[in-house]
Amino acid sequence: MSAKPWRSVLYVPGDKPRAVDKARTLGADAVILDLEDAVAPEHKDAARENVRAALQSRWPCPVLVRVNGLGTPWEHADREMSLLAGVDGLVLPKVEDARTVRELHLRVPLWAMIETPSGVLHAPEIAAVPGVAGLLVGANDLARALRTRPHPERLPLLHALSAVVLAARAAGKVPLDAVFNDVRDPEGFARECAQGRTLGFAGKTVIHPGQVEAANAAFGVTDAGAQEARALLAAWEEARAEGKSVATYRGALVEQMHVDEAREVLDLWEATRQDSTL
Numbered sequence: 542m543s544a545k546p547w548r549s550v551l552y553v554p555g556d557k558p559r560a561v562d563k564a565r566t567l568g569a570d571a572v573i574l575d576l577e578d579a580v581a582p583e584h585k586d587a588a589r590e591n592v593r594a595a596l597q598s599r600w601p602c603p604v605l606v607r608v609n610g611l612g613t614p615w616e617h618a619d620r621e622m623s624l625l626a627g628v629d630g631l632v633l634p635k636v637e638d639a640r641t642v643r644e645l646h647l648r649v650p651l652w653a654m655i656e657t658p659s660g661v662l663h664a665p666e667i668a669a670v671p672g673v674a675g676l677l678v679g680a681n682d683l684a685r686a687l688r689t690r691p692h693p694e695r696l697p698l699l700h701a702l703s704a705v706v707l708a709a710r711a712a713g714k715v716p717l718d719a720v721f722n723d724v725r726d727p728e729g730f731a732r733e734c735a736q737g738r739t740l741g742f743a744g745k746t747v748i749h750p751g752q753v754e755a756a757n758a759a760f761g762v763t764d765a766g767a768q769e770a771r772a773l774l775a776a777w778e779e780a781r782a783e784g785k786s787v788a789t790y791r792g793a794l795v796e797q798m799h800v801d802e803a804r805e806v807l808d809l810w811e812a813t814r815q816d817s818t819l
């Protein structure tokens with residue numbers, strides 16, 4: 542089995558056809574064509590037509606569309622266009638509760654953005670709705686709503702970040718970390734990716750071509766990591782063949798959950814092998 546990777550998920554403004562074209566070539570695990578906050582109101586209709594055209598052609602990765610939020614003048618047209626054009630999933634911004642998501646009855650996977658205090662508090666019910674594929678943190682909106690101040694280690698948002706991971710993982714859905722705004726700060730970006738991975742996110746939403754490779758590396762598996770996983774599995778199989786219930790590998794206890802984790806690591810490695818030498 543090969544796991545679907547979500548290491549890097551690239552937002553592309555729907556009203557920038559050049560950037561949309563470039564997005565096909567950047568090695569992101571998925572792309573979000575954005576009709577919401579990256580597009581000014583006067584460009585919404587043109588952006589929707591660009592996105593419609595972009596969805597007609599083949600992509601090397603899943604393509605999602607972030608539609609405008611419920612209650613906006615563009616919401617309905619965005620959704621209809623995306624569904625008719627064959628989108629792989631919809632990203633719904635500012636999801637506040639499970640009821641609104643349930644009532645959409647979509648026929649494609651829905652990715653819910655958690656970026657309001659209410660969204661964080663209702664994240665477990667939102668994640669549990671059938672058809673919801675994952676949760677994405679919108680840290681800019683959330684920071685604004687919470688009146689937090691910027692902090693290099695995202696201290697004021699840690700509770701919300703972990704709440705999103707917890708909700709998504711409890712429901713078997715994919716948690717995606719927030720964007721990092723400063724596209725000229727690769728060190729800061731790498732630090733935030735490492736933090737996101739440590740917190741349990743499956744990948745990071747990114748906003749610039751220069752962030753894709755670092756996100757793929759941070760949330761991916763190196764050849765050395767795959768080799769470690771194989772060695773742990775071998776130690777486990779040897780112990781089991783000797784009738785033991787647990788094993789040790791490099792002096793540390795190995796139980797079933799470590800075996801499951803090692804298999805997951807190998808699945809991700811397998812799914813992303815072309816760039817696993819990073």
Ligand SMILES: CC(C)(COP(=O)(O)OP(=O)(O)OC[C@H]1O[C@@H](n2cnc3c(N)ncnc32)[C@H](O)[C@@H]1OP(=O)(O)O)[C@@H](O)C(=O)NCCC(=O)NCCSC(=O)C[C@H](O)C(=O)O
Pocket residue numbers: 551552553554559560561563564575578579656678679680681682683719720724747748749750
């Ligand atoms: C952040 C940017 C505005 C920076 O733009 P710019 O200074 O023009 O970038 P570069 O000159 O370095 O661009 C170099 C080339 O790369 C292409 N490019 C840039 N960004 C993208 C992209 N996202 N996808 C694909 N290609 C991209 C440029 O076209 C240049 O190509 P070329 O001309 O061929 O050399 C800009 O990066 C940008 O607009 N990024 C996306 C912003 C966005 O989508 N925002 C909305 C999502 S994030 C959000 O809403 C947050 C969330 O909701 C929350 O609440 O937190």
Ligand SMILES: [Mg+2]
Pocket residue numbers: 578634656679680681682
């Ligand atoms: Mg937002």
